[in-house]
Amino acid sequence: MLVKNEGAYAMDYCLTADFHTHTRYSHGKGTIEQNVLAARRKGLKKIAIADHGFNHFGFGMRIRDIHHIRREINDLREKYHDIDILFGIEANLIGLDGEIDIPEEYIEAFDIILMGFHKAVIPHSAKDGWKLFVRNAFYSVLPHKDREKIRHDNTMAMVRAMERYPIHTITHPGAKIDIDTRILARNAAKHNVFLEINGYHGFLTVEYVKIALDEGACFVINSDAHRPEEVGELSRGIMIAQKAGVPSGRIANSREFVR
Ligand SMILES: [Zn+2]
Ligand SMILES: [Zn+2]
Known part of the structure; x- marks a missing residue:
């Protein structure tokens, strides 16, 4: 392993992968090779290049770059x-x-699909724009009754996405959008989707991880690196998982995880 954390907590993880790193193909600062080199330096055995989806304003990955990225990755696989x-x-x-x-x-162009909620994204339709983006932007100032409804809609949208697509991980659940963690976790467990403990955003929080654990969910601890030097930086996520008491067998990038 590589990233080993020992200390005040009972759990000690050996994490050998980082499944969430960005490059210049969206708004990361480094190249694919720089991320790979950083991962190797930290002793990781697996890395995913996971740039932002096509509908992100300004810096989403471009469809025409798919074959460049694939070729670059194939060349790096030959090299390392x-x-x-x-x-x-x-x-x-x-x-x-x-x-x-x-x-x-x-869909088939990718080895791994992560999915999360982000602002500044082109919606599927005008109605989705209103319900998913505009309402969530004003969420904190809306009455309780409206917030309940929005939270429910957010949660069900995530659940439907897990039903419809081969999603590996929900990234930073709870960041940027309010979600019912219990319902999300129950459905993630049902569809074998991992909930990310994100070292960059600090989501899931310890409290949410405990709830999700209780519902049978499995997790993945990722860096969400936007610079090569952040690749494999999992210590914040590890701390959250340790505090919540997540066994390493429930963490997708731990050595012990078998599926
Ligand atoms: Zn994200
Ligand atoms: Zn990200």
Whole structure:
């Protein structure tokens, strides 16, 4: 392993992968090779390049870059035999019916699909724009009754996305949008989708991880690196998982995880 944390907590994880790293193909600062080199330096055995989905304003990955990225990854796989490099994407939730911003014909282009909610994204329709983006932007000032309804709609949109697409991980659940963690976790467990403990945003929180654990969910601890030097920086996520008491067998990038 690589990232080993010992200390005041009972759990000691050996994490050998980082499934969420960005490059210049969206708004990361480094190249794919720089991320790979950083991961190798930290002793990781697996890395996913997961740039932002196509509908992100300004810096989403471009569809025409898919084959460049694939070729670059194939070349790096030839060059570095001690690390497994996955072509991923951090897709955006764009519709209440669980639509994500990967056209059907490109789903197979990726080795791993992560999905999360982000602002500044082109919605699936005008109605989705209103219900998913505008309402959430004003969430904190709305009456309790409206917030309950929005929270429910947010949660069901995530659940439908898990039902419709081969999603590996929900990124930073609870960040940027309010979600019912219990319902999300129950459905993630049912569809074998991992909930991310994100070292960059600090979500899931300890409290949410405990709830999700209780519902049978499994997790993945990722860096969400936007610079090569942040790749494999998992200590904040590890601390959250340790405080919540997550066993390493429930963490997708731990050595012990078998599925
Ligand atoms: Zn994100
Ligand atoms: Zn990200």
